[in-house]
Amino acid sequence: MGYCPNTPDDIRDMLAVIGAASVEELFAPIPADLRAKSFDLPPGMSELELMRLMREKAASCGADITPFIGGGIYDHFIPAAVDHLSSRAEFYTAYTPYQPECAQGTLQALYEYQTTICRLTGMEASNASLYDGGTAVAEAALMSLRITDRHKVILDGSVNPLHREIVTGYLHGLSAEAVAVAPDGCASDLAHLMAAIDDETAAVIVQSPNFFGSVQDFRELAQKAHDHEALLIVSCYPIAMGLVASPGEMGADIAVGEGQSLGNPLSFGGPYFGFIATRKRFIRNLPGRIVGETVDHQGRRGFVLTLQAREQHIKRHKATSNICSNQSLCALRGLIFCASLGEKGFGELAQLNYDKAQYAKSVLGAVRGVDLLNDGATFNEFTLALPKDAAEVVQRLLDQGVAAGVPLGQYYPGMERALVVTVTEKRTKDEIDRLAALLEEVLWS
Amino acid sequence: MELIFEKSVSGRTGVRVPLSDVPKAAPLADAVRRRDPVRLPEVGELDLVRHYTNLSRRNFSVDTNFYPLGSCTMKYNTKVTENAGGLFASCHPMLALLPGGDKLVQGPLAIVYELERQLAEITGMEEVTTQPLAGAHGEMTGIMVIAAYHKARGDQKRKYVIVPDSSHGTNPASAAMAGYEIVTIPTAPYGDMDLDLFRQAMSDEVAAVMLTCPNTLGLFNPHIAEICAIAHEGGALTYYDGANLNAILGKVRPGDVGFDVIHVNLHKTFGTPHGGGGPGSGPIGVRGDLVRFLPTPRVVRRGDGSYGVEDHPEGIGRVSDFFGNFGIMARAYAYITLLGREGLIEVSEQAVLNANYMMARLKEEYELPFDQTCMHECVFSASRQLEHGVHAIDVAKYLIDRGFHPPTVYFPLNVKEAIMIEPTETESKQTMDAFIEVMLEAARMAKENPERLHQAPVTTPVGRLDETRAARMQQVCCE
Ligand SMILES: Cc1ncc(COP(=O)(O)O)c(C=O)c1O
Numbered sequence: 001m002g003y004c005p006n007t008p009d010d011i012r013d014m015l016a017v018i019g020a021a022s023v024e025e026l027f028a029p030i031p032a033d034l035r036a037k038s039f040d041l042p043p044g045m046s047e048l049e050l051m052r053l054m055r056e057k058a059a060s061c062g063a064d065i066t067p068f069i070g071g072g073i074y075d076h077f078i079p080a081a082v083d084h085l086s087s088r089a090e091f092y093t094a095y096t097p098y099q100p101e102c103a104q105g106t107l108q109a110l111y112e113y114q115t116t117i118c119r120l121t122g123m124e125a126s127n128a129s130l131y132d133g134g135t136a137v138a139e140a141a142l143m144s145l146r147i148t149d150r151h152k153v154i155l156d157g158s159v160n161p162l163h164r165e166i167v168t169g170y171l172h173g174l175s176a177e178a179v180a181v182a183p184d185g186c187a188s189d190l191a192h193l194m195a196a197i198d199d200e201t202a203a204v205i206v207q208s209p210n211f212f213g214s215v216q217d218f219r220e221l222a223q224k225a226h227d228h229e230a231l232l233i234v235s236c237y238p239i240a241m242g243l244v245a246s247p248g249e250m251g252a253d254i255a256v257g258e259g260q261s262l263g264n265p266l267s268f269g270g271p272y273f274g275f276i277a278t279r280k281r282f283i284r285n286l287p288g289r290i291v292g293e294t295v296d297h298q299g300r301r302g303f304v305l306t307l308q309a310r311e312q313h314i315k316r317h318k319a320t321s322n323i324c325s326n327q328s329l330c331a332l333r334g335l336i337f338c339a340s341l342g343e344k345g346f347g348e349l350a351q352l353n354y355d356k357a358q359y360a361k362s363v364l365g366a367v368r369g370v371d372l373l374n375d376g377a378t379f380n381e382f383t384l385a386l387p388k389d390a391a392e393v394v395q396r397l398l399d400q401g402v403a404a405g406v407p408l409g410q411y412y413p414g415m416e417r418a419l420v421v422t423v424t425e426k427r428t429k430d431e432i433d434r435l436a437a438l439l440e441e442v443l444w445s
Numbered sequence: 446m447e448l449i450f451e452k453s454v455s456g457r458t459g460v461r462v463p464l465s466d467v468p469k470a471a472p473l474a475d476a477v478r479r480r481d482p483v484r485l486p487e488v489g490e491l492d493l494v495r496h497y498t499n500l501s502r503r504n505f506s507v508d509t510n511f512y513p514l515g516s517c518t519m520k521y522n523t524k525v526t527e528n529a530g531g532l533f534a535s536c537h538p539m540l541a542l543l544p545g546g547d548k549l550v551q552g553p554l555a556i557v558y559e560l561e562r563q564l565a566e567i568t569g570m571e572e573v574t575t576q577p578l579a580g581a582h583g584e585m586t587g588i589m590v591i592a593a594y595h596k597a598r599g600d601q602k603r604k605y606v607i608v609p610d611s612s613h614g615t616n617p618a619s620a621a622m623a624g625y626e627i628v629t630i631p632t633a634p635y636g637d638m639d640l641d642l643f644r645q646a647m648s649d650e651v652a653a654v655m656l657t658c659p660n661t662l663g664l665f666n667p668h669i670a671e672i673c674a675i676a677h678e679g680g681a682l683t684y685y686d687g688a689n690l691n692a693i694l695g696k697v698r699p700g701d702v703g704f705d706v707i708h709v710n711l712h713k714t715f716g717t718p719h720g721g722g723g724p725g726s727g728p729i730g731v732r733g734d735l736v737r738f739l740p741t742p743r744v745v746r747r748g749d750g751s752y753g754v755e756d757h758p759e760g761i762g763r764v765s766d767f768f769g770n771f772g773i774m775a776r777a778y779a780y781i782t783l784l785g786r787e788g789l790i791e792v793s794e795q796a797v798l799n800a801n802y803m804m805a806r807l808k809e810e811y812e813l814p815f816d817q818t819c820m821h822e823c824v825f826s827a828s829r830q831l832e833h834g835v836h837a838i839d840v841a842k843y844l845i846d847r848g849f850h851p852p853t854v855y856f857p858l859n860v861k862e863a864i865m866i867e868p869t870e871t872e873s874k875q876t877m878d879a880f881i882e883v884m885l886e887a888a889r890m891a892k893e894n895p896e897r898l899h900q901a902p903v904t905t906p907v908g909r910l911d912e913t914r915a916a917r918m919q920q921v922c923c924e
Binding site for chain 1: 493497507510520525538539541543555585617695698710712762768794799805817853872906911912915916918920923
């Protein structure tokens with residue numbers, strides 16, 4: 001029942017060695033008045049019955065909906081090799097590589113992952129993963145407080161609102177301040193962000209592409225932050241890195257993001273992984289595990305967990321973060337995804353996302369009464385202004401089997417008619433055209 | 446082995462990107478365009494598959510080796526639950542947050558809801574949230590809930606969280622991240638947090654006390670109800686680190702004892718795989734009057750039996766993007782459903798039996814600092830071996846040569862040269878006997894041929910690695 005292999009004979013022999021009369025006797029250290037008052041669970045079942053039950057649940061999970069939704073999580077294709085290789089039990093049934101000699105598989109893979117993240121983001125040092133995109137932004141904010149010994153971060157309103165909520169929660173406990181700067185339309189309000197930076201500012205946090213899909217140049221913002229010895233934190237969408245300037249190119253000091261789009265299935269919200277990378281001089285302030293290269297006594301190259309004196313198991317309450325288990329297996333998937341595509345393929349994939357979104361922009365923007373709200377460049381998401389309440393439109397289109405986008409009203413009061421539409425490489429021209437036709441119908445008939 | 450980057454050959458391609466069915470768009474503006482392509486390895490698919498298959502073979506894992514890593518509950522991960530967890534791959538979480546979207550994702554919402562109910566029953570708490578993404582994240586969430594509780598009562602002066610010195614490092618780290626100062630209480634000679642020192646440390650400035658039970662020595666602390674009472678008397682709340690729940694399923698429910706907040710590690714007790722370091726999942730449960738502070742959103746069951754997503758306005762906000770590490774939660778839900786009541790009780794009984802057997806057979810040769818019936822794990826000290834110059838790490842490395850993953854070593858910090866063994870319930874007596882033989886052999890070797898232990902491991906692709914060099918070089922990615 002509990003996958004316990006010991007036979008009654010084994011159990012008898014073991015009890016004899018222990019010197020106990022029964023298994024129950026081993027629970028004698030638990031005082032009687034502390035015993036469970038209830039344990040009301042149904043009896044177990046067979047594999048067959050379990051899978052029947054689980055399939056029933058999986059039948060109602062929106063699998064037949066065509067998604068034009070993103071919001072930080074994207075419906076990208078996943079090469080078959082990603083599933084096959086990450087399903088190797090030697091990877092997925094191991095744990096944290098504390099004993100490096102028998103964990104070189106995990107350690108080398110994580111080192112390759114760190115390299116991949118550095119190359120994507122244009123940074124010099126990555127850790128071995130964080131929980132998710134939102135907590136990665138929060139960890140970056142905390143990191144900037146430590147580096148600058150200041151207590152204020154400036155949080156751009158065009159950063160993913162779910163992530164902003166997490167950041168604010170993390171900062172709240174530490175009595176640090178998050179100064180919100182509202183976006184200007186669909187773009188970061190660079191003038192106001194720059195005006196908000198002063199000598200108390202630890203960091204400015206922006207996102208590229210932002211929640212509205214806009215892509216902006218943050219070089220001037222980086223300069224202004226650096227003039228005040230503050231940091232620039234850029235949260236980025238890794239697939240976009242095949243086409244859009246990286247945080248490193250824009251002068252960021254810390255790059256973070258949600259890694260889901262790199263080979264991790266949607267899976268109703270997780271598991272995914274967060275990534276964080278920085279300049280080499282800030283490496284000791286990174287949260288979480290880091291894998292480093294070294295050699296054994298014979299000079300053979302090997303990999304180990306390094307700079308552990310930052311971490312909770314050594315530093316306890318003085319650690320750079322409380323994170324212990326991270327999202328290694330998801331990071332491994334991210335690595336294999338990137339390596340499957342390679343340099344050329346990754347660029348092509350980004351270009352394809354861009355081309356499809358540009359096409360969608362043109363046909364959706366041509367629907368009567370619909371306007372495009374982004375002023376400048378976008379990657380694979382953009383924001384439409386509808387002539388009606390966007391939430392209502394989305395709800396009606398869901399009945400037609402299409403998730404048309406994320407209505408902005410719930411996150412940006414006053415933007416009730418705005419809709420963020422996402423177009424990945426998986427959306428076909430036919431699906432895009434159908435969305436345009438359905439939108440026309442819902443708006444005007 | 447070469448890095449995948451070192452196997453790269455310019456012009457070689459792996460997987461094919463889909464062809465475009467739309468016109469090529471005008472190029473992205475220069476100012477926001479990436480200058481150089483991302484330098485990713487260019488390898489064929491077979492190269493890729495061989496590379497990662499061969500890398501995987503350089504790992505010990507539960508499926509290949511006995512893995513008695515203390516405090517980590519490295520039990521067998523059932524395969525049917527892997528299949529079950531993968532059924533939801535194409536479900537977009539944003540659907541649940543769209544207006545009218547909840548009706549499309551009733552299946553996964555039901556799983557979140559039912560898993561929360563199962564865990565509430567197992568732990569004896571009123572309600573559970575699955576949002577935290579690992580144990581440490583659960584701890585931080587729990588302490589944030591406790592902070593919100595004190596704040597709502599206008600009780601602003603509480604600035605300390607008490608932890609025993611044997612606690613896992615995440616406990617103090619999580620409380621610090623939630624804004625508290627830490628007070629550490631030493632372990633008494635009887636193996637638990639010193640009660641007198643705890644009493645002295647209690648004051649109206651203490652927000653919470655965090656306990657692990659069974660503690661990190663594998664011992665059940667018989668004073669936990671008393672500790673809860675003392676804490677509550679002083680207006681503090683009690684936090685139960687449930688990482689060691691595998692010992693007490695159906696035996697003890699922290700909620701019944703008087704704990705206010707608990708986290709559980711689905712990747713330990715509830716059989717989900719450890720993924721080479723994660724993903725895990727760290728749901729928290731709370732007592733009735735703390736429910737309103739749980740993170741937003743909440744999955745609810747409506748009168749008509751359908752499931753919905755509701756804002757939780759008084760809560761501490763969001764601690765992760767959606768509903769937690771759902772794929773892991775679905776596996777845990779499947780595991781609990783598969784084993785059922787009796788199966789879960791058997792888990793704890795056999796886990797405790799196995800650990801006591803291990804303890805009984807090894808204590809002749811290894812120092813047992815707290816010689817009493819243990820729960821799911823036992824902690825030895827290599828202090829006798831140290832007399833011959835052999836450290837816990839030397840024993841650990843020798844085990845690798847003999848095909849066993851080492852136990853946890855040097856934790857808990859309050860035991861010198863600690864060797865922490867957690868066999869789990871899924872191992873047979875025969876497997877444990879083989880491990881015990883090698884442990885006894887290592888003890889003999891410590892006396893007769895310590896050099897062999899110092900040299901270990903010799904069978905692995907690399908020998909002991911130079912960690913000082915790694916820390917000095919800080920080479921964390923390839924050029
Ligand atoms: C006793 C104890 N508490 C807390 C944790 C932290 O859990 P996680 O690694 O899931 O964050 C662990 C595990 O590593 C543990 O053993």
